[in-house]
Amino acid sequence: MELCVHGAVREALKLGLSWPLRVRIAQDVARALAVLAAHGVLHRDIKTTNVLLDAAWRAKLCDFNLAIDDASAAKLSHAAGTTEFMSPEALLGDDFSFPSDMFSYGVTLVEIITLRAPGVGDFLVRRPQELFVVNPDELAAARPHDVPASFWMLANDCCDPEVSRALTPPLLPPPLLLLLLW
Ligand SMILES: Nc1ncnc2c1ncn2[C@@H]1O[C@H](COP(=O)(O)OP(=O)(O)O)[C@@H](O)[C@H]1O
Ligand SMILES: [Mg+2]
Numbered sequence: 544m545e546l547c548v549h550g551a552v553r554e555a556l557k558l559g560l561s562w563p564l565r566v567r568i569a570q571d572v573a574r575a576l577a578v579l580a581a582h583g584v585l586h587r588d589i590k591t592t593n594v595l596l597d598a599a600w601r602a603k604l605c606d607f608n609l610a611i612d613d614a615s616a617a618k619l620s621h622a623a624g625t626t627e628f629m630s631p632e633a634l635l636g637d638d639f640s641f642p643s644d645m646f647s648y649g650v651t652l653v654e655i656i657t658l659r660a661p662g663v664g665d666f667l668v669r670r671p672q673e674l675f676v677v678n679p680d681e682l683a684a685a686r687p688h689d690v691p692a693s694f695w696m697l698a699n700d701c702c703d704p705e706v707s708r709a710l711t712p713p714l715l716p717p718p719l720l721l722l723l724l725w
Contacts (some may be wrong), residue, residue, distance in 0.1 A: 547595035571602035589647035591627045627661035631675035642708045649701025
């Protein structure tokens with residue numbers, strides 16, 4: 544992999560990236576997710592520090608340390624990932640598959656949109672007594688006034704486990720398709 548001179552997305556966001564660039568980063572990661580899903584690979588650690596930006600500001604998904612074959616028997620024996628980005632089903636030790644990556648993608652989009660890192664200042668911290676679901680009121684309160692509506696809708700959909708279950712690439716759902724065609 545070439546050197547990604549602009550570093551990880553979490554750091555780059557501090558520079559003040561435009562909406563079109565942030566949408567394109569989201570598109571690049573969505574494409575990477577679709578390719579992984581087509582090959583039956585779960586990444587399991589989708590987050591803003593594992594998306595790098597090259598010299599042309601194209602986003603590359605990196606860090607395949609936790610990637611695993613979706614059909615692997617070892618998959619369920621240990622939950623893995625970064626807590627703040629992990630899906631409820633992964634945190635609960637339940638069966639998980641591509642929707643878990645989609646959920647982590649959703650949290651990644653929320654950080655890209657709100658410029659707030661999950662877990663910092665208790666933002667988007669999810670609790671076992673609520674089965675680790677995202678609080679919709681907390682999410683709504685973090686919405687920037689100028690975010691493109693469909694970008695925000697996609698982030699919200701991916702953070703909703705009920706919806707993200709239906710968002711599994713390569714069967715791209717309408718909001719993700721819209722994002723890719725943007
Ligand atoms: N190709 C690359 N270009 C630029 N920076 C990189 C590259 N690969 C990794 N890095 C940097 O190293 C960090 C850690 O890499 P990563 O693959 O996520 O491994 P890990 O998280 O297991 O240490 C990344 O967040 C990034 O800052
Ligand atoms: Mg990493």
